[in-house]
Amino acid sequence: MSFYTSLSGLQASQTDMSVISNNLANVSTNGFKKSDASFADVMASSLSTSPTKMIGSGTVTKSITQDFGQGSMKQSSSALDLAITGDGFFAVKPNADGTQVNFTRAGSFQVDANRYVVDSNGSNLQVYPVDGSGAVVATGLDQTVNLRLPETSGTATATSNVALGVNLNSNSTMPSGSFDRFDPTTYNQSTATTIYDSNGNPLTMTSYFVRKTAADTTDPTSTSTWDVYNYVGDTELTPTGGSSPVTMTFDSSGALTSPTTATSFDPFTPGSSSAAQGISLDLASSTQLASPFNVASRTQDGQAVGQLQGVTVNDKGMVVASFSNGDTQALGQVALANFSNPKGLRQLGNGYWASTGVSGSPTLGSANTKGFGSLSSGMIEGSNVDITEELVNLIAAQRNFQANAKALDTSNQISQTIFNLRS
Structure with missing residues (x-):
């Protein structure tokens, strides 16, 4: 019986080392949960066996369960x-x-x-x-x-309304020569606004501001004017029922007197879309003050597909x-x-x-x-395996294996001695 008792101990130690080895092999496995082997003793008894003389018959693997403790x-x-x-x-x-x-x-x-x-x-x-x-x-x-x-x-929406609120410097001089958008000396300022066609493609609408007349500072009723040329790409926008450019008029205090409503332009067809597109430009919040040019507000109602x-x-x-x-x-x-x-x-x-x-x-x-x-x-x-703890457990399992192997060897030696007895 001692032979089989030691054998069960060897098997249990081998199982324990296998579990520990699997834990160590997965020390770098994300989300891995280590396992623990549990063992139980084996008792062979009957009604006639005295409880004070019972001898165990070894061990068995009771369970191999996982430890769901938090990983690193x-x-x-x-x-x-x-x-x-x-x-x-x-x-x-x-x-x-x-x-x-x-x-x-x-x-x-x-x-x-x-x-x-x-x-x-x-x-x-x-x-x-x-x-x-x-x-x-x-x-x-x-x-x-x-x-x-x-x-x-989202859904692509073509731009139909653009609003610009700019300040034009009242101290600006009037450029010489006819307007040429490729010659910066023929206009005072420009600003670009991103708009969208019916497919949601971005387009650039550029507005060029050219001072035409200056107000007489001695006359409170005097006005000053600016021309605004508008292009989408290489296409010049023409006001509906009129001609380019749009003329902005300011009173002596720098307030805009015209246009006070949005200016509509004739429809145009951008190169990135086959659908004609009409745009209106609202400059009503613009001013003419003795300060540098700046864009105070800029809005447009188009939308690209995100x-x-x-x-x-x-x-x-x-x-x-x-x-x-x-x-x-x-x-x-x-x-x-x-x-x-x-x-x-x-x-x-x-x-x-x-x-x-x-x-x-x-x-x-x-x-x-x-x-x-x-x-x-x-x-x-990461894994919840503690390398130090597993190595210590591995050493203990190895010692258990060696001890059971020694017991098995001792049992073998006793059996050999008995076999060698002679009458």
């Missing part, structure tokens, strides 16, 4: 690298259209070729859908959706995309799952776990709510 935190430069501090798991789907859901603590996510947010194994991160205001509209594991980043935002520029994830797990046109869009809230008994989860490899009858069904929630930990963006949870 590593800082990252990616907003899609997520780490859970406390309880909870990310829910991911290995197949975009499948129903299988796995759970992981490895939160290193990236964007694939189809703009889906996936982990290092290509599984889709699950989020709760939200409405336009960012409010969650559905909960539950069966209602989560794959997180996908949109390519654009291109995705970045994505952020807040501490509640809300994923928000930002676009080049200034739009922001909530895309979903990261779904977290928890279990009544995480140690009952089935390991699948690649940092994945699956629920079992021992773990219980997953409870879904979100970060910073009851039963769930906090979520950090730009962080990755």
Whole structure:
């Protein structure tokens, strides 16, 4: 019997060393949770066996359970690298259209070729859908959706109204010669305004200001005038029912007396679009004061289609995309799952776990709510393996193995002695 007792000890020590070796092998694996082997003694007894004379029959592996303690935190430069501090798991789907859901603590996510947010194994991160205001509209594991980043935002709108509020220096001199936009000596100032065509393409509208007459400072009723030439690219804009340029008139105090309403221009067709476009220019807030030229206000009502520029994830797990046109869009809230008994989860490899009858069904929630930990963006949870602790455990397991091997050798020697007895 002692032979088999020592053999069970050897097997238990071998199992312990295998578990420890696996922990050490995954010391750099993100989201890895170390395992602990537990053992129990074996007793063979019957009703007739005296409780004071019972001898054990060795040991068996009782369980190999995972320790879901917090792993080390590593800082990252990616907003899609997520780490859970406390309880909870990310829910991911290995197949975009499948129903299988796995759970992981490895939160290193990236964007694939189809703009889906996936982990290092290509599984889709699950989020709760939200409405336009960012409010969650559905909960539950069966209602989560794959997180996908949109390519654009908004609808292209052609510019139809431009408003400029400028100050023209009352001390400016009148240029000599006819206006030539390629000759800066023929105009006093210019300013460029970005407008958009019907496809959302940016165009440059340039306004050139040329002083024509100066007011008589001795006459309070005297006025001064400026001509404004407007171009979109190489196309000169012509006022509807009139001719270019637009004439601005100021009184002796520098207040604009005309035009006091927006000036409409004949439609033109930009080279980047096939649709004709009409524009009006409002200069009503302009002034003529003894100070340098400046643009006090500039507005236009066109809009380009916004291109995705970045994505952020807040501490509640809300994923928000930002676009080049200034739009922001909530895309979903990261779904977290928890279990009544995480140690009952089935390991699948690649940092994945699956629920079992021992773990219980997953409870879904979100970060910073009851039963769930906090979520950090730009962080990755590493392994919770302590190298020093594992090496000490490995030495202890090795000593246990050597001790059981020695006991086995002693049992063998005793058996050999008995076999060598002669009558």
